[in-house]
Amino acid sequence: MASTEPSAPSPSPVVFERPLRIRFAHCDPAGIVFFPQYLVMLNGLVEDWFNDCLGVSYSGLLGPRRIGMPIVRLECEFRAVSRMGDDVTLGLAVERVGNSSLTLALHCRAGEEERMRSRQVLVATDLKTHKARALPDDVRDALARLPR
Numbered sequence: 001m002a003s004t005e006p007s008a009p010s011p012s013p014v015v016f017e018r019p020l021r022i023r024f025a026h027c028d029p030a031g032i033v034f035f036p037q038y039l040v041m042l043n044g045l046v047e048d049w050f051n052d053c054l055g056v057s058y059s060g061l062l063g064p065r066r067i068g069m070p071i072v073r074l075e076c077e078f079r080a081v082s083r084m085g086d087d088v089t090l091g092l093a094v095e096r097v098g099n100s101s102l103t104l105a106l107h108c109r110a111g112e113e114e115r116m117r118s119r120q121v122l123v124a125t126d127l128k129t130h131k132a133r134a135l136p137d138d139v140r141d142a143l144a145r146l147p148r
Contacts, residue, residue, distance in 0.1 A: 053142075067125070068130075070122065080114070081115070092106050101135075
């Protein structure tokens with residue numbers, strides 16, 4: 001019998017991962033991760049990726065350079081619960097680089113079990129006008145150096 005679910009695009013190679021322990025602050029009264037907390041965790045991963053993988057200061061983009069990187073499209077799929085004390089791995093892969101945007105595939109897993117996945121489109125914006133702008137050259141250069 002054929003699946004009625006849409007097929008997901010083939011995964012991009014993961015270019016950045018970080019371990020994380022699920023904390024009390026991540027959880028709801030049921031003792032599992034409160035779903036919006038995944039977005040906070042993944043935003044932290046994106047910040048670390050800019051700083052540690054791309055070599056571009058995320059705080060420098062937003063602060064002195066006044067370049068925002070807001071999410072303009074977001075998809076999430078929650079596949080299994082995470083509980084306080086679980087050790088998970090957050091990962092990120094670049095799916096697409098546009099003129100002003102990045103499409104990222106992100107995930108949270110515990111061992112081989114996928115807990116959640118997300119696809120996000122981030123757009124470079126001028127924080128004075130809040131209009132889209134081209135990705136900065138240093139970001140584009142760093143992205144070009146990533147493994148394909």
